[in-house]
Amino acid sequence: xxALFNDYYLNIAVMTCLWAALSGAWNLMxxxxxxxxxxxxxxxxxxxxxxxxxxxKYGLSPWLGLIAGIFVTTGLAVVIxxxxxxxxxxxxxxxxxxxxxxxxxxxxxxxxxTRGPSGIAIPFRPGLDTFIFSSRWAYLIAAFVLMMMVxxxxxxxxxxxxxxxxxxxxxxxATAASAGINTVKxxxxxxxxxxxxxxxxxxxxxxxxxxxxxPSVFSIDISVQIALLSIxxxxxxxxxxxxxxxxxxxxxxVLSQFFGGGPRLLIYGVALLAAVLxxxxxxxxxxxxxxxx
Amino acid sequence: xxxxxxxxxxxxxxIGGVYGLLSIGLTLIFGMLRIVNFAQGEFxxxxxxxxxxxxALWGIDPYLSIFIITPVVFGLGQLIERVVIKPxxxxxxAMQIFATFGLSVVLQNLALTFWGPDYRSVQTSYTxxxxxxxxxxxxxxxxxxxxxxxxxxxxxxxFLQFSRDGKALRAMVQNRYAASLMGVNTDRLNRxxxxxxxxxxxxxxxxxxxxxxxxxTAGVDLIITAFVVVVLGGLGSVAxxxxxxLIIGVTQTLxxxxxxxxxxxxxxxxxxxxxxxxxxxxxxxxxxxxEVGTK
Amino acid sequence: xTGTPTQAAAGKELMRASGLVRRFGGLxxxxxxxxxxxxxxxxxxxxxxxxxxxxLFNILSGQLKPDSGSVSFSGxxxxxxxxxxxxxxxxxxxxxxxxxxxxxxVHENVMVGALLHHPxxxxxxxxxxxxxxxxxxxxxxxxxxxxxxESRKRLELARALSIEPKILLLDExxxxxxxSEINESIHLIRSFAHExxxxxIMIEHNLHAVMSLADKVVVLDYGRKIAEGKPEAVVRDPxxxxxxxxxDD
Ligand SMILES: Nc1ncnc2c1ncn2[C@@H]1O[C@H](COP(=O)(O)OP(=O)(O)OP(=O)(O)O)[C@@H](O)[C@H]1O
Ligand SMILES: [Mg+2]
Numbered sequence: 001x002x003a004l005f006n007d008y009y010l011n012i013a014v015m016t017c018l019w020a021a022l023s024g025a026w027n028l029m030x031x032x033x034x035x036x037x038x039x040x041x042x043x044x045x046x047x048x049x050x051x052x053x054x055x056x057k058y059g060l061s062p063w064l065g066l067i068a069g070i071f072v073t074t075g076l077a078v079v080i081x082x083x084x085x086x087x088x089x090x091x092x093x094x095x096x097x098x099x100x101x102x103x104x105x106x107x108x109x110x111x112x113x114t115r116g117p118s119g120i121a122i123p124f125r126p127g128l129d130t131f132i133f134s135s136r137w138a139y140l141i142a143a144f145v146l147m148m149m150v151x152x153x154x155x156x157x158x159x160x161x162x163x164x165x166x167x168x169x170x171x172x173x174a175t176a177a178s179a180g181i182n183t184v185k186x187x188x189x190x191x192x193x194x195x196x197x198x199x200x201x202x203x204x205x206x207x208x209x210x211x212x213x214x215p216s217v218f219s220i221d222i223s224v225q226i227a228l229l230s231i232x233x234x235x236x237x238x239x240x241x242x243x244x245x246x247x248x249x250x251x252x253x254v255l256s257q258f259f260g261g262g263p264r265l266l267i268y269g270v271a272l273l274a275a276v277l278x279x280x281x282x283x284x285x286x287x288x289x290x291x292x293x
Numbered sequence: 294x295x296x297x298x299x300x301x302x303x304x305x306x307x308i309g310g311v312y313g314l315l316s317i318g319l320t321l322i323f324g325m326l327r328i329v330n331f332a333q334g335e336f337x338x339x340x341x342x343x344x345x346x347x348x349a350l351w352g353i354d355p356y357l358s359i360f361i362i363t364p365v366v367f368g369l370g371q372l373i374e375r376v377v378i379k380p381x382x383x384x385x386x387a388m389q390i391f392a393t394f395g396l397s398v399v400l401q402n403l404a405l406t407f408w409g410p411d412y413r414s415v416q417t418s419y420t421x422x423x424x425x426x427x428x429x430x431x432x433x434x435x436x437x438x439x440x441x442x443x444x445x446x447x448x449x450x451x452f453l454q455f456s457r458d459g460k461a462l463r464a465m466v467q468n469r470y471a472a473s474l475m476g477v478n479t480d481r482l483n484r485x486x487x488x489x490x491x492x493x494x495x496x497x498x499x500x501x502x503x504x505x506x507x508x509x510t511a512g513v514d515l516i517i518t519a520f521v522v523v524v525l526g527g528l529g530s531v532a533x534x535x536x537x538x539l540i541i542g543v544t545q546t547l548x549x550x551x552x553x554x555x556x557x558x559x560x561x562x563x564x565x566x567x568x569x570x571x572x573x574x575x576x577x578x579x580x581x582x583x584e585v586g587t588k
Numbered sequence: 589x590t591g592t593p594t595q596a597a598a599g600k601e602l603m604r605a606s607g608l609v610r611r612f613g614g615l616x617x618x619x620x621x622x623x624x625x626x627x628x629x630x631x632x633x634x635x636x637x638x639x640x641x642x643x644l645f646n647i648l649s650g651q652l653k654p655d656s657g658s659v660s661f662s663g664x665x666x667x668x669x670x671x672x673x674x675x676x677x678x679x680x681x682x683x684x685x686x687x688x689x690x691x692x693x694v695h696e697n698v699m700v701g702a703l704l705h706h707p708x709x710x711x712x713x714x715x716x717x718x719x720x721x722x723x724x725x726x727x728x729x730x731x732x733x734x735x736x737x738e739s740r741k742r743l744e745l746a747r748a749l750s751i752e753p754k755i756l757l758l759d760e761x762x763x764x765x766x767x768s769e770i771n772e773s774i775h776l777i778r779s780f781a782h783e784x785x786x787x788x789i790m791i792e793h794n795l796h797a798v799m800s801l802a803d804k805v806v807v808l809d810y811g812r813k814i815a816e817g818k819p820e821a822v823v824r825d826p827x828x829x830x831x832x833x834x835x836d837d
Pocket of ligand 1: 612615617635637638639640641642643644684
C-alpha cells in the first residue's frame, strides 16, 4: 500500500522532470529564437522509436539507440527545418505541424520496423545497460539530471553569444543580419540542439513507460503540452519550463484521477488561454516584473 | 479504368467546393486580422453538432439549420474576438498562435465533455439520393454542398467589392494605420471580420452534416485540409480558397482511387510543404502578402 | 586630424557601384545608378521622396539584389551578396524605419554587432564605448523597446558602428531631431570620416547638414542619378532645382 502510494508520487515527480526537460528544449527554439515549432513530438517520437527498435528488434543496447536517435533527429531537424526557416511566424508553425502527422503515418504503415498501430512493448530487463530500473528512484535521478542538463544549457545560452544572437533573430531578422549574424546558421544550431535534447527525452520515455505506439508519441497533444509548460512558466527564461512543469504536471496527475480526457484537456485549454491572455510573460516573467516595480 | 475518370473528376470537384467553403473563413480572418485561426475547425465542428442536434431533437433539416446556426456563431465569434483575439492582435507570434490553439483545445474538449467521442450522422430523405448524368452519378448532398459553397463565396466577394463595410475591410487590409486615420473603426471591422470568418465555418459545418460524420475532433481532420487549401490558394484570397479547394479535392480523389487511400493525406501534406516553400504567397495571393503576414 | 573636406576626400576608393538597376513590377526604383566613395569621404545622397535612395542603400548593403549592375567593395565584387556577408565585409547601415531589437537593452543591441569581432566580455566593453560615443551613455541599460524615436535613431547609428565598419550608410538619421541635436550629430558624423577614416554615404533631406558635411553630393530623381558634384554646385544645378520644385508633395 505505502509502496504503491510512493510509486504514484514518484511517477509524478519523474514526469515533472521529463516534461520540464522537453519543454525546456522547445523553449530554446521558441522562447529564444522565436521558432514556434508545433512539431516537437516528431523529434520525441523518433527518439523513442529508434531506441525501442534498436533494443527490441536488433537486441542491441538502448544506449546505442540513444546515440542513433540523436543523430537521426538532428539530421532530420536540419533537413526538414532548413527550408522552413524561409517561413516566418505562423507560417513556420503551420509547416512544422505537418511533420509529426507525417511521422505518425509512417509509423502506422512501416510495420516491419514499427509494428504499425499495435505498437512496441519493451521487455522488462532491469539493468544499467538496458536503462531499465526496478526502482522509480533511479528514473527520478535520471530525469532530474536530464532536466538540469537542459536548464544548464539554457543558462549557458541565456544572454551569452548564442542567446543574444537568437533573440536578435527573433526580434528582427533584417537587423540581426545587418549586424553580421548568419541567421540561418543560428536557427539551425538551436533547432539541432533542441531536436537532440527532445530525442533524449524520447529515449527516456521509451525505457520508462516500456510501451509505444504511434499516437502516444507523435500526438499533437504532446507538442501542445510541451509548449504550454513554457508559456505558463515563462517563455524565453531558463527557469520557465521547470516552473511550468512543477505547476502543471502534478496538477495534471490530480486532474486525471478525477476527470476523463474531455474535462481534463478542457482545463488544459483554459489554462493555456488564461496564460496567454492574462500573464503572457508566464509565472517567472510576471514575478520578475513585480520585483522590479 | 479510364471510363471512371469523369466520375472521379466530378466527385473531386464537388468535394473540392466544400473544401473551398471550409477554407474561406480561415482566409478571411487571416486576410483581415493577420491571425491564423487554429480554432477554425472547431467552429465547423460546433456547427455540425448544432445541425445534428437540431435535426435529432426537432427534426430540422440541416440546410434549414444554416439560418439558425450561422447567426448564433456569428454572434459568438464577435464575442470571442473581443475576449481572445483583440488582446493578442499585436502580441508576439507565439502568443497569437497559442491563443487560437488554446481556443481550439477548449472548444474541442467542451464538445467531448458534453457529447462524448461518438461518431454521429444525420440521415435525411435525400441522404442517399443521387442524380445520374450520362454515366456519372452525382450525390445530391454533395451537389447541394457544392452549390451553397459557390453561392457563399460569390456573396462574400460581392460584399467585399460593393458594400461600404466591405470596402472599409479591404482598405484595412491595404493599410491598417491609414484606414484608422481615415476614420475607419478598425475595432468594429476586426470584430466583423472574425465574426464573418467563423460564420462561414458555421455554414460549412451545416452543409457537411449530411455528408460527413459529426464528432468532437472532426474539426482537426478538416482544418488540416483547409490549411492546405488556403496556403495553395493564397492566404487572404477568397477566390484562391475556392480554386485551391477544387484542386485539392480533385487531387485527393484521384490519388485516393489510383494510388491508395492512405497516400491521399500524405499527398496533401507534401503539396502543402512544397507550396509553402516554392510559392508562399499561393496561387492567387499577392506577392508580399506572406511577408506582411509573417513579420 | 583637422583636414579640410577636400583633403580628406583624397582617400582611396572603397566602394563602387556601376549601372545599378532595380525594378519593382513596372516601377524602376533604381535606374542605371553609378557611384563611388573613398575612405574618409562623405557623400550626400539626396532626392525627392520615392526617388529610390533607400532602395539604392538596400542594394549596397545586400538587402536587395540588383536586376543588373555591380557593386565592388574593398576591391572585391559583392554584387548580390547577402546582408550578412556585406556586414561582415564592413558595410554598416542604419534603417530609415528604425529596427531596434526591442526585447534587448541598448547595451545588448550594440553588443550583438560587437560580437562579430570580439568575445563576450570585450564586446560588452566595446559596445558601452560606442553607446557613449553616440551620446546615449545614460540610456545604456534601458530596454530598446521603451526608447523615444530620437533615441532609436541614435541607436541605429550605434548599431551600425558596432560591427566596426569601413563604410557607414546612414538613412535619414537626422530626421526629427532639433537644431542642437543636429549640430551634435554633424560633428559626430564628421569625426567618423575624418578621425576614424570611414567612408560615409548619408541620405538626408536636411540640406544644411548635407552642405556642411558632404564632400560630394549625388542627386536621385525617379531612380536616376540627375546630378553629382560639389554641394554648392549641385544645389544650383537647374535639373536638381526642377526635381525638387516639381515634386513638392
Ligand atoms: N519592396 C518594395 N516593393 C515595391 N515597391 C517598392 C519597394 N521598396 C520601394 N518601393 C518603391 O520604390 C520607390 C523608391 O522607394 P525608396 O524607398 O527607395 O525611396 P526613397 O528615395 O528612399 O524615398 P524617401 O525619401 O521617402 O525615403 C518608391 O516608389 C517605393 O514605393
Ligand atoms: Mg528612404
